[in-house]
Amino acid sequence: MRKIALLSTLMLFVIAFEYCSKKDTTAAETNTVPQPSLPATPYDYVRSYPAYLQTTMAQDDNTPANNQLTNDGATLGRVLFYDKHLSKNNTISCGSCHKPSSSFTDPDQFSKGFEGGLTARNSMPLLNVRFYKSGKMFWDERSPTLEHQVLQPIQNHVEMGLTISELVSKVSALNYYPALFQKAFGSSTIDSVRISKALAQFVRSVVTYQSKYDLVKQGLATFTAAEQTGEQLFLNATPPPPAPQTTCAGCHKPPFFLTSSPAAGFGLPDAADSGINNTGNFKSSSLRNIALTAPYFHNGTVASLQALLSTANVPAHRVAPQDVQNIIAFLQTLTDQATVADPRFADPF
Ligand code: HEC
Ligand code: HEC
Structure with missing residues (x-):
């Protein structure tokens, strides 16, 4: 009898202790979790762009009918993009490998994941992603859509290391999300389809249109002689055979320098990586802001634009020595510092 009494007292003690310690962690968590700082009225992600871009924008937009860009959707996407809770040990966000200061890519050849492991390829710059008409994502185009792509790094064992159900329960446990989902989707339900839609909206909202190149195309600035010569070479010159007899613009189509x-x-020849459907070919992302996104190519093995245009082992990209500086001068006119520094795209934490 005494034994039973002792045992039940002990059990009560254990239950009470568990209850208290649970309460404590919850309280501690809400106190210490950083809250995103957001403007009272959401930023404008739905923008009007210069007229000369609009034909291409209309033709090449990969936005699906069921995920149109909204200001509240992109705001939620921005918070998710920079939230380290989207990784297993709360150390890595999308923004860790797609840094605004590096035009939404990583200055390192390979990026560190949540446990310090390295990615197999160079990170990709996330701008004008919306105008890759086929919508296929990654260097090898293995994701059919952006909505599909944005959930892959979260589940990748090197990058962020979560399962979809862990993702949904982690996001659901954070006190700032219900209101953001409510605004973006009309109810506070949190699921992986909504997470993917919001992340995709944010990524699609990053469009560069404020470079010197854009000013020139609107008659608001003029190219220097070197930039002008560089543009002509980019549009009209073909490399010496046996490289494909294609101009730079044939593969990097203006005005987004993307097709x-x-x-x-x-594809840059690479014994370790066979690319799109094992053809040895790769995707190229937008060349806008290319001066900010070194190192180059899918494996990040080319350190500078100078090396990219003048090294013998880079087929289809080697140009005559006297043309190198002019093409670089032209490529530098594609730099849009305003987008890189824009608070709409910055880390809110
Ligand atoms: C650990 C680094 C890392 C993290 C974290 C990461 N990425 Fe990436 N991202 C990469 C690398 C590397 C690639 C290229 C991988 C490949 O092609 O196999 C890439 C490619 C992409 C692409 C393809 C772009 C294109 O034009 O095809 C998108 C979009 C993207 N990431 C978005 C995201 C989002 C959204 C998140 C967060 C949910 C995220 N990334 C988290 C490193 C990372
Ligand atoms: C036949 C198509 C083709 C032609 C012609 C071509 N490119 Fe490329 N370019 C690509 C592809 C595809 C990649 C990415 C390949 C890889 O990573 O293996 C690329 C990569 C690049 C990169 C690095 C992009 C990055 O994000 O790392 C730059 C810069 C570039 N090209 C500029 C040029 C210039 C300048 C010319 C003309 C001298 C040119 N390209 C001609 C297809 C082409």
Whole structure:
């Protein structure tokens, strides 16, 4: 009898202790979790762009009918993009490998994941992603859509290391999300489809249109002689055979310097990586802001634009020595510092 009494007292003690310690962690968590700082009225992510861009924008937009960009959707996407709770040990966010200061890519050849492991390829700059017409994502185009792509790094064992159900329960446990989902989707339900839609909206909202190149195309500035010569070479010159007889513009089409149907396939030769459907070809992302996104190519093995245009082992990209500086001068006119520094795209934590 005494034994039973002792045992039940002990059990009560254990239950009470568990209850208290649970309460304590919850309280501690809400006190210490950083809250995103957001403007009272959401930023404008739905913008009007210069007229000369609009034909391309209309033709090449990969936004699906069921995920149109809204200011509240992109605001939620921005918070998710920079939230380290989207990784297993709360150390890595999308923004860790897609840094605004590096034009939404990583200055390192390979990026560190949540446990310090390295990615197999160079990170990709996330701008003008919306205008890759086919919508296929990654260097090897293995994701059919952006909505599909944005959940892959979260589940990747090197990058963020969560399962979808862990993702949903972690996001659901954070006190700032219900109101953000309510605004973005009309109810506070949190699920992986909504998480993917919001992340995709944020990524699509990053569009560069405020470079010197854009000013020139609107008649608001003029190219220097070197930039002008560089543009002509970019549009009209073909490399010496046996490289594909295609101009730079045939594969990097203005005005976003991006096309999902290049005039010819290309990939930097790489024994370790067979690219799109094992063809040895790779995707190229937008060349806008290219001066900010070194190192280059899918494996990040080319350190500078100078090396990219003048090294013998880079096929289809080597140009005559006297043309190198002019092409670089032209490529530098694609730099849009306003977008890189824009608070709409900055880390809110
Ligand atoms: C640990 C670093 C790392 C993290 C974290 C990370 N990425 Fe990436 N991202 C990469 C690398 C590396 C690639 C290229 C991988 C490949 O092609 O196999 C990439 C490619 C992409 C692409 C493809 C772009 C294109 O034009 O095809 C998108 C979009 C993208 N990431 C978005 C995200 C989002 C959204 C998150 C957060 C949910 C995220 N990334 C988290 C490193 C990272
Ligand atoms: C036949 C198509 C093709 C032609 C022609 C071509 N490119 Fe590329 N370019 C690509 C592809 C595809 C990649 C990415 C390949 C890889 O990573 O393996 C790329 C990569 C690049 C990169 C690095 C992009 C990054 O994000 O790392 C730059 C810069 C570049 N090209 C500029 C040029 C210039 C300048 C010319 C003309 C001299 C040119 N390209 C001609 C297809 C082409």
